[in-house]
Amino acid sequence: MLSRTASELYWMARYLERAENIARLMDVTNKLSMMSIRDSNHDLMVPLFLTGTQSLFNETYQQVTMNNLLHFFALDSNNHSSIFSCMQMAWNNAHAVRGSLSSEVWESINASWIEMKQIRRQGVGSAGADSFFDWVKERSHLFRGAMFGTLLRSDALYFIRLGTMLERADSTARLLEAKNQLLDADEDPVREYYRMDTLLRAVSAREAFHSLYKQQLSRETISDLLILRRELPRSLLACVEVITEQLELIGGTAGNLPRRRAHTLHAQLRFSTLAEIQEIGLSQWLNDFLSQTNAIAESIHHTYLEAQ
Structure with missing residues (x-):
C-alpha cells in the first residue's frame, strides 16, 4: 500500500x-x-x-x-x-x-x-x-x-484499526488522568461518587463495571477496569493489544521499531498489577503511558506514513 x-x-x-x-x-x-x-x-x-x-x-x-x-x-x-x-x-x-x-x-x-x-x-x-x-x-x-x-481483511482495515486504537488509548488515558486530579481536589464523597460514575459513562463502562466488580465504585476498581481489564474495549490493555495485532498483520521488516515498541508496552500492561501502578503513582504512570503511545505513533508515521 x-x-x-x-x-x-x-x-x-x-x-x-x-x-x-x-x-x-x-x-x-x-x-x-x-x-x-x-x-x-x-x-x-x-x-x-x-x-x-x-x-x-x-x-x-x-x-x-x-x-x-x-x-x-x-x-x-x-x-x-x-x-x-x-x-x-x-x-x-x-x-x-x-x-x-x-x-x-x-x-x-x-x-x-x-x-x-x-x-x-x-x-x-x-x-x-x-x-x-x-x-x-x-x-x-x-x-x-x-x-x-x-x-477486506487487508492493509486498509489494519491501518484504520491502528489509528482508531491509538486515538482511543490516548483519550482513555487523558480522561482517567483528568478525573483523577478532580477527585483528588474534591473532599465531598457524594460528588466524588458522581464523578466516578460519569467517568464510567464517558467510556460506556458502567454496565461492564457492575458485571465485573460486585462492589461499590472506588478509584482503585475504576483504575483497574480502565487500565488492566482486556474485557473492556476501551481499556488501555485492550487498545494496546489491538495495536500490536494490527502492526503484526501489516508486517514488513521496516516495521520492526513500531512493533518492538508496541510489544514492549503490551508486555508492561499485561504483566502489571494495580498495586505496582499505585506504587509508581497513577499520574506518573499515565504520563509514561502517553509518552510510550506517542513514541509508537511517531515510529508508525516515520515507518509507514511518510513518502519513502
Whole structure:
C-alpha cells in the first residue's frame, strides 16, 4: 500500500474516533454542569485541559460556560478538536482514498458529514445537547459496523484499526488522568461518587463495571477496569493489544521499531498489577503511558506514513 493511502486511512480513523471521544467527554461535562455545586467550573475546565485548547477558547469566548463549551467543541471550525473539524478532516481523508473503502463505509462517512453541516447551520443548544452527542456516537457505531462488515481483511482495515486504537488509548488515558486530579481536589464523597460514575459513562463502562466488580465504585476498581481489564474495549490493555495485532498483520521488516515498541508496552500492561501502578503513582504512570503511545505513533508515521 502507498504511504499516502495508508496515511489517509490512518488519520481518517483517528479523526472519527476523536469526534466520538469529544462527544463522550462533552456529554459527561454537560451532565456534571447540571449539578448545583460550588466550584463546578473545575468540571467545565476538563475538556479544555484534555485538549490543550484553553488559550484558543479564551481568544473567542469571554466566560467558561456550558453553552460556550458546547459551541467550541461541537461546531467551532477554528477549534481543530471540535466535532465539526474532526468530521470535516475525516471526510477529506476518506474522499482522498475513496477507492480503498467499500461503498458502505464511504456512504457512512459522507452521510455523517452532510448531516453535520446541517446541524452546524441549526446550532446546538444545551437543550439539544444530549441528542447531538447520541447522534455522534451513533454515526461512529455505524462507521465501525460498515468497516467490520464490508472491508477486506487487508492493509486498509489494519491501518484504520491502528489509528482508531491509538486515538482511543490516548483519550482513555487523558480522561482517567483528568478525573483523577478532580477527585483528588474534591473532599465531598457524594460528588466524588458522581464523578466516578460519569467517568464510567464517558467510556460506556458502567454496565461492564457492575458485571465485573460486585462492589461499590472506588478509584482503585475504576483504575483497574480502565487500565488492566482486556474485557473492556476501551481499556488501555485492550487498545494496546489491538495495536500490536494490527502492526503484526501489516508486517514488513521496516516495521520492526513500531512493533518492538508496541510489544514492549503490551508486555508492561499485561504483566502489571494495580498495586505496582499505585506504587509508581497513577499520574506518573499515565504520563509514561502517553509518552510510550506517542513514541509508537511517531515510529508508525516515520515507518509507514511518510513518502519513502
